[in-house]
Amino acid sequence: MNYFQGIACLSLATFFSLLAGINYLPKFIEFVYSPPANLVFKANPTFFSVNQRYFLDFERFDNETGANKFIVPNIIHYIRLNKKSWSFVEYICLRSAYVNQRPDFIFIHxxxxxxxxxxxxKWIQExxxxxxxxxxxxxxxxxEIFGQKLNPVWRIHHGSDLIRIQALMKYGGIFLDNDVYVVxxxxxxxxFEMTLGWPRNESLGTMVLLANKNARFLPLWLDNYRDYKADQWYYNAGDNPTASVLMKHPELVHREPKRLGVHFMLREMFQESDNFPWHEKLDTVxxxxxxxxxxxxxxxxxxxxNERNILHYPFNFGEMARLVLNRQPAGNYTVSIQQ
Known part of the structure; x- marks a missing residue:
């Protein structure tokens, strides 16, 4: 298949995705288009945002019981700013998401x-x-945000916080930090309308977010940046929206206090091997x-x-990484651990 045939097929794929829904697009592209070995599909994926299958009015939605169907697209979002290369840990985390979630698409903003x-x-593309x-x-x-300059020292971090909110407002889906492992x-x-890690007596965690693009909390969260404080690391993304919005209206989100692993878990990951059953207690970390x-x-x-020293790393992250590094066929690797 030559270049022009590939472009034509992608146009057809876009058209059919609008008619049939996002879940059919991967299968359609796979059938009609085989990309060259050095190509990653680059596109302005505007058509994803018009899929009405995920549109809901959440005015009386119950985020405790949820819906009787999926209302969040199975799209994973990553953000990579000023970073050309991928670390071993980032590779492990992306592959854990691919293997255990089986997303329709992985958007890299x-x-x-x-x-x-x-x-x-290169491993990812292979x-x-x-x-x-x-x-x-x-x-x-x-x-800048609402006419206020971002702190130049924290511009990448504060900018990433803004991009994740805007991406979810446009597409919906699952946002993951680059060092989040999907268990x-x-x-x-x-x-649920929107799910986030929100530990007891702490602010919300921005590292794992699942949301319908019309989730009520998203525009309120973004609007909270009108009170942007450039000199504070987590005030804008976590502390202020928790205090000013979620504490007053917790019904806007599905609160998961522990299983998304956004609280401090460095000891369990890098200093323990037998005392913490991560595969039972966590969905992400x-x-x-x-x-x-x-x-x-x-x-x-x-x-x-790296792929060499992880083979003898004695703590929990070593086991987690080795499960993904095995390059087994896609599926839930944690099943064999639980049995």
């Missing part, structure tokens, strides 16, 4: 317009089915990988993880 590089990005699900979505790194399928949360240097007592022994 990035300001890297000339392509990613490195061994682990899996045909995984590669077929990747959609690179170009974004600009925000410099098991998240479909049970796709029946935020690995806090960028904070190990000053929080992990064993950091000096394993400063960086």
């Amino acid at each position: 990035t300001n890297i317009f000339d392509g990613f590089k490195g061994k682990y990005w 899996e045909p089915d995984l590669k077929l699900r990747l959609i690179v979505v170009p974004v600009q790194l925000p410099s 098991r399928n998240l479909d049970k949360y796709r029946k 935020h690995l806090l990988i960028n904070h190990r240097s000053y929080l992990d007592m064993f950091y000096k022994d394993y400063r960086y993880f």
Whole structure:
């Protein structure tokens, strides 16, 4: 199939996706279009936002019981700003999401317009089915919000917070930080208007978010940035919206206090092996990988993880990574552990 035939087929795929719904698009593209080995599907995926199958009026929606069908698209969102290469841990986390969630698509929102590089990005592209699900979505790194300049020191982090809200408002789906490991399928949360990790007596966690694009909390969360405080790390994304919106209206979200693993779990991941049954107690876990240097007592022994030293890493993350590194066929790897 030549280049022009491929473009024509993609146009047809877009048309049929509007008619049939998002779940049919991967199968249709797989049937009519075989991308060249060095190509990742880059597109402006505007057509995803018009799918009416996920449109609901949430005025009286019950986020305790949820709906009797999926109302959150099975799309995973990642954000990568100013990062061309992928680390081993990021590869492990992406593959855990692919294997255990089986998303229709994986959207990578990035300001890297000339392509990613490195061994682990190559590994990702070497899996045909995984590669077929990747959609690179170009974004600009925000410099301001509501006329207020973002703190230049924290611009990437505060900008990423804004992009994740805006992406969910446009498409809906499942947002994951790059160092979130998906332990098991998240479909049970796709029946709620919006689900987030919100531990008891803490602010909401921004690391794992599942939402219908019309979720009521999303525009309120974004509007909260009118009170942007450039000198505070987590006030804008977590502390203020928790205090000013969610504490007053907890019914806007499905609150998961523990199973999404957004609370501090560095000890359980990097300092324990037998005392914490992660495969039973967690659905996802935020690995806090960028904070190990000053929080992990064993950091000096394993400063960086790779496919070699992970084979003898003795703590829980080692077992988790090895399950994904085996490159088994897609499916829920945790099943064999539970039996």
